[in-house]
Amino acid sequence: MFQSIGLNRSQPDPVLQVEDLSIRFQTGRGTVQAVSGVSLAIAPGETLGLVGESGCGKSTLGRAIVRLIEPAGGRIHLAGQDITHVPRHRLRTARRKVQMVFQDPFASLDPRWTVGELIAEPLHIHAVGTREERRARVRELLHKVGLPQDAAERTPHQFSGGQRQRIGIARALALDPEVVVLDEPVSALDLSVQAQILNLLSDLQQALGVAFLFISHDLSVVEYVSDRVAVMYLGRIVELADRETLFRAPAHPYTRALLDAVPRTDGGPHRAAPLAGDLPSPYAPPPGCAFHTRCPMAVAACRTDRPQLRAVGPGHSAACHLAME
Template sequence: MFQSSHPVVPAHLEPLLAVEDVAVRFHSARGATRAVDGVSLSIRPGETLGLVGESGCGKTSLGRAIARLVELEAGSVRLGGVDLTRLSRRQLRIHRSDVQMVFQDPLASLDPRWTVGALIAEPLNIHRIGSRTERRDRVADLLAKVGLPPDAAARYPHQFSGGQRQRIGIARALALDPKLLVLDEPVSALDVSVQAQILNLLVDLQKQLGVAYLFISHDLSVVEYISDRVAVMYLGRIVEIATREQLWSSPAHPYTQALFASIPRLDAATAGPRAAPLKGDLPSPYAPPPGCRFHTRCAIAQPRCRSVSPELAAMPRTAHAVACHFPTSSSA
């Protein structure tokens, strides 16, 4: 659907974001939901890390934990060397501007009683940045950056299309010059043609501003287009992480291969063999399977998989990492 033209970020850059052994649990009458269970990853300055997996695998919970919108049960989130999980509420407020979030449904995240100008200026008001004139100029500049006219500032969110509302959400997220944007399914509710426009906007903004992205999506075509590297998440854990090129050419985890196999292909009649599509339902996060959590749906599961949880480890002579006892290489 999309043809990627996203530049690769130099591998020698130190991480902007370093997530270590993060765990997030939600408690209810049914018990504790292990939404995120020991996740570690990093993002370099100006890089886009795609985060992909089925609904319910913990992607959004991880994104919200990084943005400090939910509490962590364990682990750390370091941004520019500062551990955000160790800060007081007052200290966190100072650093919160460095990480902003763009949500799936922009209309639900924008107060319908406020004008677009007021919505975009709100972060500036909260952090007491600039005079009234400077804030108004900043709003005009942000509207221009996301491709909206100056008179949009005086209108209300319901007066815009879905794609335009997402542009407003992006402008608001950029108001404080963040170092990292967490984008949670930002184009999933949009038509394909509008998706392409928003994705191209994000690529252009990244080139202009140098901001890093954690891009959360279930759509592999979208993730392929915008990402430098991709992490695959299953039932609260990262099971594979690699560059976009590595993952698309040689997915090593059976879950990743099954995700690729589930994508319809125009050349299905002449293409070579591929992994079996994903089957069965996602197990309950209240009681995840022992051992490898994917073994209940895995076509190559062995007895060891049912009792021993595999560690995420780098494959020989590559930065490609996989959490599988029997990693394989299969063309997507």
């Protein structure tokens, strides 16, 4: 039976549940295990931040949750429905409940269509409302994301990067989804624009009660937006905790290394030496704990026995042999 990994008992039933999810790709070099045995849950109106280095599998996991990538194993439950193996021609109902905002807003928007057509397309696909009702919905969504009404008649190239991301957010919200997967939604934007988009997402979440899976490599952004944080390394979740606990008392050496690498604003030195080396090859992951090749605290067991994600405190889990000590 699925357990709501990391959720406190006081929280409502999760709207998204992922259990033991695995994703594999066949390439000319062999098999890549991109995601291995990931379990997580998100409550309604909650933001779960997913953080890790580039290549760790964050975006792959996000795309699998919206079924843009087929999982090799495990289960995905969305609003109580198992969508793991629903055939693509029957995914339409599920797609109303989960949407995605992509990293590059320009690449995800058809440059030939007007903004009004782009935002209305999900409504048209799902046969929601009359033509006039769809136009009214487009106007409503433009207002929600802070764009003028005449934006509906223009095309994406006429907007800035931040404005295009607002268009992408409006499109994702058109069907009133219960979950939105945000894949590095501000990484391509200037810092001032990042803050505007993050504040917009916060306001929309409070107003609509939608749950967010917020994928990012930027710890400062994750700290700002998240209620809980999952840390991913080479396809696995290695730590999961509420935001305050994870940033104040991380239990996994990899999490501590990521936090130590964040630039300080007070002019002082880093708390520790930068993390050495790169992610191991996903074609040949190391035995035991995958992080042991870079971990300054590794012991003999780390090289042979892979640690399981286990509770190290209330609502706090870590996959580390030393986390209990």
